[in-house]
Amino acid sequence: MMAFLKLLARNRLALAGLIVIWIVVFLALITPLLPLADPDVTDTPNRFKAPFSEGAVLGTDHLGRDLLSRLMWGTRLSLAMGVAAAIIAATLGSAIGIIAGYFGGRTDNIIMRGVDMLMAFPYILLALAIVAALGPGLMNALFAVAAVNVPFFARNIRGITVGVAHKEFVDAVRLAGMRDSEIILREVLPNVLPVIVIGMSTTVGWMILETAGLSFLGLGSQPPQADLGSMLGEARSALITNPHTSIVPGAMILIIVMGINLLGDGVRDALDPRLKSGALSRPMPATEVDRRETTRAQTDSLLDIAGLQTEFRVRNRVYKAVGGVDLHVEKGECLGIIGESGSGKSVTALSVMGLVASPPGVITGGAVHFDGDDIIGAKYEVLRSLRGRRVAYIFQDPLATLHPLYKIGDQLIEAIQTHETISKSAARSRAIDLLKSVRIPNAENRIDSYPHEMSGGMRQRVGIAMALANDPDVIIADEPTTALDVTVQAQILSVLNDLRRERGLAILFITHDFGVVGQLCDRVAVMYAGKIVEEGPTDAVLRNPQHPYTSRLIDCVPTLGGGQRKLAAIPGLPPVVDRLPDGCAFADRCDKVQMECRSGAIDLAATAPARKTRCLFPENTQEASA
Amino acid sequence: MTEALKLTDLSKSFPIGKRMFGPPRAMVHAVQPIHLSVTTGETLGIVGESGCGKSTLAKMLVGLLPSTTGQIEIEGAVLDNADPALFGKRIQYVFQDPISSLNPRKTIRQIMEVPLRKLHGKNKAERAARISEIFAAVNLREEFLDRYPHEFSGGQAQRIGIARALAAEARILIFDEPVSALDVSVQAQVLNLLADLKDQFGLTYLFISHDLAVVEAVSDRVAVLYFGSVVEIGSAREIFAHPRHPYTALLAQSAPEVGRPIAAPESAETELPDPLSPPVGCAFNERCPNATDLCRKDRPALKPDESGREFACFNPI
Numbered sequence A: 001m002m003a004f005l006k007l008l009a010r011n012r013l014a015l016a017g018l019i020v021i022w023i024v025v026f027l028a029l030i031t032p033l034l035p036l037a038d039p040d041v042t043d044t045p046n047r048f049k050a051p052f053s054e055g056a057v058l059g060t061d062h063l064g065r066d067l068l069s070r071l072m073w074g075t076r077l078s079l080a081m082g083v084a085a086a087i088i089a090a091t092l093g094s095a096i097g098i099i100a101g102y103f104g105g106r107t108d109n110i111i112m113r114g115v116d117m118l119m120a121f122p123y124i125l126l127a128l129a130i131v132a133a134l135g136p137g138l139m140n141a142l143f144a145v146a147a148v149n150v151p152f153f154a155r156n157i158r159g160i161t162v163g164v165a166h167k168e169f170v171d172a173v174r175l176a177g178m179r180d181s182e183i184i185l186r187e188v189l190p191n192v193l194p195v196i197v198i199g200m201s202t203t204v205g206w207m208i209l210e211t212a213g214l215s216f217l218g219l220g221s222q223p224p225q226a227d228l229g230s231m232l233g234e235a236r237s238a239l240i241t242n243p244h245t246s247i248v249p250g251a252m253i254l255i256i257v258m259g260i261n262l263l264g265d266g267v268r269d270a271l272d273p274r275l276k277s278g279a280l281s282r283p284m285p286a287t288e289v290d291r292r293e294t295t296r297a298q299t300d301s302l303l304d305i306a307g308l309q310t311e312f313r314v315r316n317r318v319y320k321a322v323g324g325v326d327l328h329v330e331k332g333e334c335l336g337i338i339g340e341s342g343s344g345k346s347v348t349a350l351s352v353m354g355l356v357a358s359p360p361g362v363i364t365g366g367a368v369h370f371d372g373d374d375i376i377g378a379k380y381e382v383l384r385s386l387r388g389r390r391v392a393y394i395f396q397d398p399l400a401t402l403h404p405l406y407k408i409g410d411q412l413i414e415a416i417q418t419h420e421t422i423s424k425s426a427a428r429s430r431a432i433d434l435l436k437s438v439r440i441p442n443a444e445n446r447i448d449s450y451p452h453e454m455s456g457g458m459r460q461r462v463g464i465a466m467a468l469a470n471d472p473d474v475i476i477a478d479e480p481t482t483a484l485d486v487t488v489q490a491q492i493l494s495v496l497n498d499l500r501r502e503r504g505l506a507i508l509f510i511t512h513d514f515g516v517v518g519q520l521c522d523r524v525a526v527m528y529a530g531k532i533v534e535e536g537p538t539d540a541v542l543r544n545p546q547h548p549y550t551s552r553l554i555d556c557v558p559t560l561g562g563g564q565r566k567l568a569a570i571p572g573l574p575p576v577v578d579r580l581p582d583g584c585a586f587a588d589r590c591d592k593v594q595m596e597c598r599s600g601a602i603d604l605a606a607t608a609p610a611r612k613t614r615c616l617f618p619e620n621t622q623e624a625s626a
Numbered sequence B: 001m002t003e004a005l006k007l008t009d010l011s012k013s014f015p016i017g018k019r020m021f022g023p024p025r026a027m028v029h030a031v032q033p034i035h036l037s038v039t040t041g042e043t044l045g046i047v048g049e050s051g052c053g054k055s056t057l058a059k060m061l062v063g064l065l066p067s068t069t070g071q072i073e074i075e076g077a078v079l080d081n082a083d084p085a086l087f088g089k090r091i092q093y094v095f096q097d098p099i100s101s102l103n104p105r106k107t108i109r110q111i112m113e114v115p116l117r118k119l120h121g122k123n124k125a126e127r128a129a130r131i132s133e134i135f136a137a138v139n140l141r142e143e144f145l146d147r148y149p150h151e152f153s154g155g156q157a158q159r160i161g162i163a164r165a166l167a168a169e170a171r172i173l174i175f176d177e178p179v180s181a182l183d184v185s186v187q188a189q190v191l192n193l194l195a196d197l198k199d200q201f202g203l204t205y206l207f208i209s210h211d212l213a214v215v216e217a218v219s220d221r222v223a224v225l226y227f228g229s230v231v232e233i234g235s236a237r238e239i240f241a242h243p244r245h246p247y248t249a250l251l252a253q254s255a256p257e258v259g260r261p262i263a264a265p266e267s268a269e270t271e272l273p274d275p276l277s278p279p280v281g282c283a284f285n286e287r288c289p290n291a292t293d294l295c296r297k298d299r300p301a302l303k304p305d306e307s308g309r310e311f312a313c314f315n316p317i
Helices: A002-010 A012-033 A067-103 A105-120 A123-134 A138-165 A168-175 A180-216 A228-238 A244-271 A345-352 A380-386 A408-419 A424-437 A456-468 A486-503 A514-520 A538-543 A548-556 A621-625 B054-061 B084-088 B108-118 B124-137 B142-146 B154-167 B184-201 B212-218 B246-254
Strands: A303-314 A317-329 A334-338 A361-370 A391-394 A474-478 A506-511 A523-528 A531-537 A605-608 A611-613 B003-016 B026-039 B043-047 B069-074 B077-079 B091-094 B172-176 B204-209 B221-226 B229-235
Touching: A002 A012, A002 A244, A012 A067, A012 A244, A067 A105, A067 A138, A067 A180, A067 A228, A067 A244, A105 A138, A123 A138, A123 A180, A138 A180, A168 A180, A168 B084, A168 B091, A168 B108, A180 A228, A180 A244, A228 A244, A303 A345, A317 A334, A317 A345, A317 A361, A317 A506, A317 A531, A334 A345, A334 A514, A345 A361, A345 A474, A345 A506, A391 A456, A408 A424, A408 A456, A424 A456, A456 A486, A486 A506, A486 A514, A486 B246, A506 A514, A514 A538, A523 A538, A523 A548, A531 A538, A531 A548, A548 B184, B003 B054, B003 B204, B026 B054, B026 B069, B026 B204, B026 B229, B043 B054, B043 B212, B054 B091, B054 B172, B054 B204, B084 B091, B091 B154, B108 B124, B108 B142, B108 B154, B124 B142, B124 B154, B124 B184, B154 B184, B184 B212, B204 B212, B221 B246, B229 B246
Parallel strands: A334 A506, A334 A523, A391 A474, A474 A506, B043 B204, B043 B221, B091 B172, B172 B204
Antiparallel strands: A303 A317, A303 A361, A523 A531, A531 A611, A605 A611, B003 B026, B003 B069, B069 B077, B221 B229
């Protein structure tokens, strides 16, 4: 609760709304205790007294009733009506929405068509019709406003419920013996409750306005009872001669509705899970750079990463996702980066072209030299001209990276035309060639397909074709085959391998799969907790791993042909990168750990030609030199 | 040897293009009629690529999906109306995504208590005792019980999912890709835990995965699924080393392996058959190097050879 208030208070306007509403509600609550004149006693001789006159701070109305008193009682009534209508509408609407969304199928169809019919009428007409049928009166106006707002909740909550009801935890409790009614109340409802609260907080103001509207028309509160709408309605005839009688209730409606809307927006933002991670703002076009000194390239390779450090700054925590990585890729070479989730392999790859989302990502040190120039901290125009044209990315999930509403051909043509002025027809024939080069059968027809019409393997080929669109020098592939089936994976790997040989592409291949690295990559770097722990030629590293982490990890992976057996496991979990231990990050899970391992930073030291290991007691050093 | 699970003629079809009145436009046969039996104490691995019907099969086995035809016999009792509450005591399911199978707004204790309360009607003290017993078995600390799912790593959450399945006291467990969302170092921990639990509680496993090496490491027998049918079934030790069905061979060749040069095992044109217009004859004939005219006309049935291996192929390897 405190955390929620803190989040809310970050939004100044919402805080102002909260304060205003708090004051209004407080005054409304204590109204009966205040020494006010009776709001309903008429005193015709003293009609239309101006504000700040003797005995009537806000003046009197056309029947000489005290306006301040009527305002306070009227506010009390209007607030109560609005809140009651919101609660009724939310309860009914959410119940309908949850039932429709949970059961789906025919139930859903019948209920939602009924709701659609309600929505087909203009809301005020519908409210008028309801009141006309039931007769004017406060309670009837309340029901009318609530009924009119039921569809809003029903539709919203149905959408959320459909998502929740298909989650695996619902299947799980069903298998644990729960019945539908209990699942709805105990499993689904808690998950849609935040949405209901958000819906209520943003509609209360609206409901107050609507009840006031009905009262204004004389269909809500009946004289002499005051509410803000009926006060306005009664003052209408004296709008020109005695404007204060209209201004007083009008200003109060303005204050209440403004306050509630500001507060409602704040509540919505505070309950939005995306805000909790500290990322409300749109990410910047390039990763923020905050480094003290520049680092020189260590090699004259095509792509040289030297001492790269990237961290995520979330509130007062700093997650050192990449803690000083040195890598280089030559033309025509394939470098594998292998590591488990959270090892920093993807962040390393995204840092190269400044694609790490900022905030919260910041590059705090090191350099990335591409073709001799440092591109960390380069101008956005420079990065933009390099992205896609000279350094291209392939991501894990092609369904997420391809736009679902455009044909793949149009997306390819756009990728080509971004970096090159070329006619549409020329770009189209280039796109067909590209699709052919990634071995998409029947490319001339396939170019007009939408992403959802293709299988996962075909989509990933389009992803590769798009990366190749501008003949890049480097391709950074982030787990490009992880989401694919093995037979398709084999096809994609062979496409990538052929392209590399034909075009002299440099590939940075990120994966967690030793088998894939072993087949495709010339060299491999193993990452753990943001650092490279071992690097060298693929065969040497996989055959004679020197770092204990590498060798334990290789032992963990079952290989085909081993038969039924117990697997070697690494005990424990990788360290969290905001609390890295001194010394070796793997020390707690290593069975050969010594005192020295924990005492200080360990360097990535050369152990054999072209091999480096970040370990004080490397394994397999004899075999490697032999 | 007793049969823990016996499937007779079990199939599932989904209607496509539902209309308000009248029959649907088409039916997709997600699972073709399957006969399968699993003996008590055995681990049966089920492998296949996405869309082969392995998850549909698993959901039918626990009653989450009603079957279109056929019957399911669990420990001798026929269960033919899909009611997860009836199935729950006999057969349980461990989900692929450990985090999304735990309700984010419930503590682990609340999650663990549901099967004990609903399936076995245990009182509070009995529940607490049973939960500590199970938590000890899956190497989880009891202090976790009052935390929420998002505080756990994938491996820990999967242990909690396994603990929940154990709480139902079913003797058959179905694992639907239980380790594919986990890192390899954690994957091995969970697989070893499964092996220990099986010995400790005398369980029968159905282990579904797309990872051949994992399936081989944990299973006694393996069934290969393609396009909704079992195309080959045999001992885990033999089936990938000496496949008889060309599809099993293709799978085994495609698994990436250190030191083997990259070669696409089949041409780029191949795609999975379209479920809306299934091929005539053997579903694999368009991808098969050994396909003959017979394969394009008739569908081969699953038949055993002299060694007891069963496969559905006219021209086995």
